Amino acid sequence: MTASPFNGITIPDSALARAIAEFVRDTETELLFNHSSRVFFFGAIAGQQRGLTFNPELLYAATMFHDVGLMPSHSSDHLRFEVDGANAARDFLQSYNLDPADIEKVWTGIALHTTPGVPEFMHPVIALTTAGVEMDVLGLTYNQYPDAVRDAVVAAFPRTPTFKEDIIQAFYDGIKHKPDTTFGNVKADVIADKEPHFHRGNFCSVIRCSRWHG
Template sequence: MTDPLLSKASINGISVPDSKLGRAITEFIRDTESELLFNHSSRVYFFGALAGQQRGLTFSAELLYAAAMFHDIGLMPSHSSQDLRFEVDGANAARDFLQGHGVDPSDIDKVWTGIALHTTPGIPEHMHPVIALTTAGVEMDVLGLTYGEYDDATREAVVAAFPRTPQFKEDIIQAFYDGIKHKPDTTFGNVKADVLADKDPHFHRGNFCSVIRCSRWKG
């Protein structure tokens, strides 16, 4: 696991929240997630916070940290339901955790929504900064969509603090697959159907038009 001292890294003035809640989040996720997902989620926080800095947005570092660190916990067996999207499992886990730490319900809603929508492109960017920046961090670390918006030194500093595995691209796809393969129906209409199609030659994705045509309505 990443050296705990690296969690104190400051990159362009961004650091992990050194508060009671921030420390509790770090401890909980470190104890619950794989090293792959812990480091990925930490990078999502930094890239999201740096994006907020670039865009001149005002946001709570604690809330963004909560959303980033919990966004993939629904992939872990300990927090994976049988019938909910993994994003919802993660959002629910964050909600329960934050409720236990006395966080304001309106702030919990922001974190919940940020996690629930992080695989739904085109919508979060128009919402509250915590929601928008959670997706921004994910899109940078997994998809590299904004790679050119970070200079080499910044990217290298984030990865030095929370390393990518040598084959991270394939490792994260495998982690997605392992976390959702038992509930393929939950990928209908979202990007994770692509993961199942990539890994399982027998997977048949749901079709929106077929649902319309097969409904009980006449005409």
């Protein structure tokens, strides 16, 4: 499948990209599939804007798999959902004879996509996965995309009328069974939003309650 061009960006026309799209469409909700597709375009366009050279097929893999760990079929009971998604991508890509180093770029891009302040300094596949997420979910770089480009991406892969609340709910549904995995990352905010009596882990408390003396 190939989408209409946006700033010259298209979904890679390859057997791997088609397999990724089929897998993710069969695995995720329509909400998450469309979100992930928008993340690819927004991430790739950010790469153009930043003058970065990247393999679009690897970026497509990372962006499309980045929320797979929210789905029950790929959710563990003890790992961060980001790691679950990264592991699912790694397992999928290993059957396509890719360079292991490239698979690790995809893995890292997914694993770090909710860890702000770090991915932007890493390999473009990693940096642009987070850039796409930050645009589509948080709107951090909203004004850096022309209206026509934003409108075209959303027309191809629609946002629901209540996307902001829908995506928060999707995050919660995917992680509510393992709240401890949100310690130290932004998804703790999701649990706290949905569960007012949720007590977050506290970094200072961990230090003070350790078995070390002094």
